[in-house]
Amino acid sequence: MATSNANAVPHHIAIVMDGNGRWATRRFLPRIAGHRQGVGALNRCVQACIARGVAVLTVFAFSSENWNRPAEEVSGLLELLGLSLAREVPSLKANGVQLHFVGDRQRLSEKFKAGLAQAEAATAGNERLILNVCFNYGGRWDVAQAARKLSAEGLEITELALDRAMALAHVPDPDLLIRTGGEMRISNFLLWQAAYSELHFSDKLWPDFDDAALDAAIEVFRTRERRFGQTSAQLGSDGKNSTQKAA
């Protein structure tokens, strides 16, 4: 049942971290410099989410389609992820962050896969913030892999069964989905899970996305009426948003 919570903090925020390339190009820097700056923005955002009581943060770091970028940028991004893991995992661990990598690992090297698994294992006991990093992720991949899993097990394909087989089955659906960088599209992000997420598009390029921009997004979220198919009148007094799915 939806309830009024105009002061609510979204339980789960998802972000398409877009605009790194443009951030760099505007400064006459190589695109990878923007991606490096983007890691800093993610660190700040993790801290800000913890400070505000957000329970789950899911970020889009590399899409299934990003393999189509120039080889130099792809290898730069892979290298940056490896370096960031080594650099950031100790502080993520100390800050109570539980890290998950969400996406297709089949095409990744054994060494890379081991790095992801190690980072997950190192932070597995943490409970302050769940951070899902979507890497080699696509919403269509997720639906297809979930359906394949059910069919391999001979299970009936129902909404509930698919939901449970999805790569984000360990968290509830996002309440607020933010895309930075000014584009107003989903780009194959959480196609299944964003069914009832509130959408917010920020013109800020991801490296410039700061605490004030996060607060602005949360403020907008608080003004939204989440109806989940019901009418305003059914929601009760002032019909403001709820962080819960309708029963």
Ligand code: IPE
């Ligand atoms: C998002 O920034 C990060 C990744 C896709 C890896 P972009 O690299 O897409 O930046 P723009 O959109 O070109 O500015």
Ligand code: IPE
């Ligand atoms: C989406 O951004 C993917 C990530 C942020 C990782 P893109 O920059 O790849 O999306 P398009 O190409 O503009 O749709």
Ligand code: MG
């Ligand atoms: Mg982009």
